[in-house]
Amino acid sequence: MRIGRKAQAGTMQSSDLMVALEPADELTVEIESTVKRQFEHLIRAVAERVLTAHGVTAGRIRITDRGALDYAIQARLETALSRAAEG
Amino acid sequence: MVVELSSSADRARARALVAAQGLSFEEGFDDLVGAFEGGALVATGARSGDVLEQIAIDPGHQGGSLLGELVGELTRLGLAAGHQGLFVFTRPEHAVSFEALNFRLLASQATVALLEYGGRFEAWLEACRPRLRTRGAGGGPAEAGAVVMNCNPFTLGHRWLVEQAAARVEVLYLFVVREDRSAFPFEVRRRLAEEGTRHLPNVVVLDTSHYAVSAITFPAYFLAKGAPVAAAQLELDLGLFGARIAPAFRVRRRFFGSEPSCATTRAYNDAMHRLLPRWGVEPVELARLEVGGAPISASTVRAALARHDLAALKALVPGPTLAYLLSPEGQATGARLAASQGRNG
Numbered sequence: 001m002r003i004g005r006k007a008q009a010g011t012m013q014s015s016d017l018m019v020a021l022e023p024a025d026e027l028t029v030e031i032e033s034t035v036k037r038q039f040e041h042l043i044r045a046v047a048e049r050v051l052t053a054h055g056v057t058a059g060r061i062r063i064t065d066r067g068a069l070d071y072a073i074q075a076r077l078e079t080a081l082s083r084a085a086e087g
Numbered sequence: 088m089v090v091e092l093s094s095s096a097d098r099a100r101a102r103a104l105v106a107a108q109g110l111s112f113e114e115g116f117d118d119l120v121g122a123f124e125g126g127a128l129v130a131t132g133a134r135s136g137d138v139l140e141q142i143a144i145d146p147g148h149q150g151g152s153l154l155g156e157l158v159g160e161l162t163r164l165g166l167a168a169g170h171q172g173l174f175v176f177t178r179p180e181h182a183v184s185f186e187a188l189n190f191r192l193l194a195s196q197a198t199v200a201l202l203e204y205g206g207r208f209e210a211w212l213e214a215c216r217p218r219l220r221t222r223g224a225g226g227g228p229a230e231a232g233a234v235v236m237n238c239n240p241f242t243l244g245h246r247w248l249v250e251q252a253a254a255r256v257e258v259l260y261l262f263v264v265r266e267d268r269s270a271f272p273f274e275v276r277r278r279l280a281e282e283g284t285r286h287l288p289n290v291v292v293l294d295t296s297h298y299a300v301s302a303i304t305f306p307a308y309f310l311a312k313g314a315p316v317a318a319a320q321l322e323l324d325l326g327l328f329g330a331r332i333a334p335a336f337r338v339r340r341r342f343f344g345s346e347p348s349c350a351t352t353r354a355y356n357d358a359m360h361r362l363l364p365r366w367g368v369e370p371v372e373l374a375r376l377e378v379g380g381a382p383i384s385a386s387t388v389r390a391a392l393a394r395h396d397l398a399a400l401k402a403l404v405p406g407p408t409l410a411y412l413l414s415p416e417g418q419a420t421g422a423r424l425a426a427s428q429g430r431n432g
Contacts, residue, residue, distance in 0.1 A: 008166060012159030012188050013152055020166050032189045032206060064189040064204070066155075 003059025007084035010076040017065040017073060019080040024060040027051070033065035046073045054081055089160040092119045092131065100128040101141075108143040116140070118164045122153055132157040137170040138303070142177070158188050162204055172205025174303055193298070194326040199319050201303070201327070211296040212335050218291050219336065220258040232256035232340040232371075233333070235299050237308075237385070239269040241279040241408050244344065244383030247376035252342035253287045255371070260336055265294045266301045268309045270389055270420055275411065282407035299328055300355075307351055316351055321358035329366030340369045347375070347382055378402050392417070393425040 003021045010018040017033075029047050031040050043065055050073075051061070061077075068076070092101050101121055105112040116133035123129065130153040132142035139161050144153050158175075165173045175185055182192055182200040190202040191209075220229045232252050238245055253259040261284060263277045271279075277292060284290045297303050304324035307316045332338070341363055346352040359370045375382035383403055391399035392412055400412055411417045 006167070008163055012155045012162065014155065018159065018162070030206065034187055034189060062205075066187070066189070 001055055001085070002057060003061075003084050005084055007080045009080035009083065012064070012066065014066050015068055015072070017063055017068040017076055019076045020062040021080050021084050022060045022062075024058060027056060027058050027061070029061045029063065031063045031065065033063075033067075035065070035067050039065075039067075042070075043068075043073060046070050047077060050074050050077045050081075054078070056081065059084075089120050089122050089130075089156045092121045092128075097121065097128070101131040101133075104128055104131050104145065105141050105143045107145075110141060110143060112141060117168065118161060120157060120160050120164075122156060124148065129153065130157050132161055134161045134165050134173070137165060137173050139165070139173055139175040142175070154184055155188055158185070166205075170205075172203055172207040174297075175202050175204075176200070177202065194304075194323045194330065196319055196322040196326060199323065201323050207296070208298060208331070211298065215293055215336070218293060220289070220291060222257075228337045229257035230339055231258045231260055231337045232342055233260045233262060233336065233338040234342045235262045235264065235295060235328075236280070237264040237269055237300070238271075238276040238280045239385045240271050240276060240388060240404065240412070241283045242383050242385055242388055242404050243378070244376045244403075245280070245385075246283050246405055247383075248342065248344050248373055249284050249290060250287065251373050252340075252371070253284075253290050255342075256340060257289065259287075259290045259342075260338065261290055261292045262295045262299060263292060264300050265296055266309065268302065270424055275416075279408045279411060283405045298332060299324060305355070308355075316354045318358075321355060322362065324355075325358055325362045326366075329363055329368050333366055333368050338368060340371050342371045342373060344375045345372055345382075348384075388412075389424050392421040395421070 003023050005023065007021045008019065010016055012018055029044060031043050033040060033043060043063065047061060047063060092098060101119060102112040116135045118134040121128050121131040129145040129148045133140050139158065142157060162173055175190060176199055177185060179195050179200045182195060182202060185202045186192060190204045193201045193203050193208060221227060222229055232255065234249060234252055236245055249261060261280060263280050265273050267273050277294060281292045284292065295301060300308055302309060304327055305320055307320060341359060343356055343359060346356050356372060363370045388400065388403050391403065400409060
């Protein structure tokens with residue numbers, strides 16, 4: 001799927017993340033995190049796994065993270081994806 | 088939980104909380120949110136366009152999760168409204184709390200810090216990067232100079248200043264003010280600056296985005312003539328230029344024209360003399376080009392356009408600008424100017 005419209009999920013609370021999706025020609029994943037230096041590659045790996053599982057091929061994915069664990073990243077991203085897909 | 092404050096009673100509570108923190112409450116925001124505890128408002132914050140403001144938390148509730156809740160909600164609303172990023176002005180001692188929320192510090196001085204969420208500053212630098220000049224294979228980046236101009240519109244005075252500056256540096260970056268609050272739209276101002284400097288191979292025309300002489304960094308430039316200029320504002324604008332922009336572009340000198348009349352621009356020039364050396368940037372003030380005994384200014388050009396004075400225009404602007412001013416689009420701007428009498432050079 002392509003991201004057809006804007007959607008968001010999550011919060012700025014500690015141990016959480018905010019995900020913002022918007023339409024774009026290519027698939028890009030931008031990550032800001034208070035623990036970026038240590039964990040950016042792991043956050044990216046989880047995001048890419050979820051995007052692949054949902055067949056996302058195009059869209060701008062913006063993540064701002066405050067030390068969220070994998071299942072939170074997955075849940076927030078999936079919620080945002082389902083909001084982007086709603087009619 | 089953070090909720091929207093829409094009733095007049097809630098707004099009055101927000102006003103009291105903001106005032107208790109020594110801030111002034113201003114109407115005209117797009118969103119006003121707050122959090123209650125036991126029926127009392129303990130935190131509030133507002134969003135006006137892409138700026139978060141009036142963020143106040145009751146002293147007994149500071150240090151917890153309220154700031155993140157407030158700012159998270161305001162950010163969510165700002166992104167939903169279509170903004171790519173958000174700014175916040177705060178006291179320097181609170182900057183670190185915003186950095187913990189993934190805001191990045193842009194500039195800071197004694198009383199105020201400016202931070203941004205969304206990575207737009209880095210994205211702007213990245214977008215400029217392909218246009219940066221180097222000395223050729225393995226030569227490293229060129230020693231650069233910079234001018235920041237509104238070019239409203241591009242005059243012979245602008246061209247002369249750019250020529251003088253370009254002759255003194257390896258490469259000159261001409262930053263055209265992006266903020267669209269001037270008589271001529273940004274795309275026109277930039278195009279005429281590009282066409283008017285095409286004969287200078289070491290001049291590169293870029294835009295300032297939000298990061299120099301913008302509504303964020305230097306709002307006084309766009310306000311009514313004679314409005315007092317806060318020192319803090321000048322220090323933020325020039326601090327951002329000196330500490331962040333100049334190193335990214337290898338700028339060692341910033342050139343600007345002398346200002347005989349406008350007090351706001353003069354205050355800005357004085358601040359450049361005073362502040363830029365802190366960051367290793369040499370301020371270079373150049374006398375303005377004169378025609379008929381008076382320095383050329385864009386406001387003179389706009390006045391001539393408004394009264395259809397073709398002879399005056401020919402003496403004040405280069406060919407591409409003249410062609411535009413005589414086009415239907417330029418004439419329409421002239422008619423608007425005649426009706427309103429704007430300002431800003």
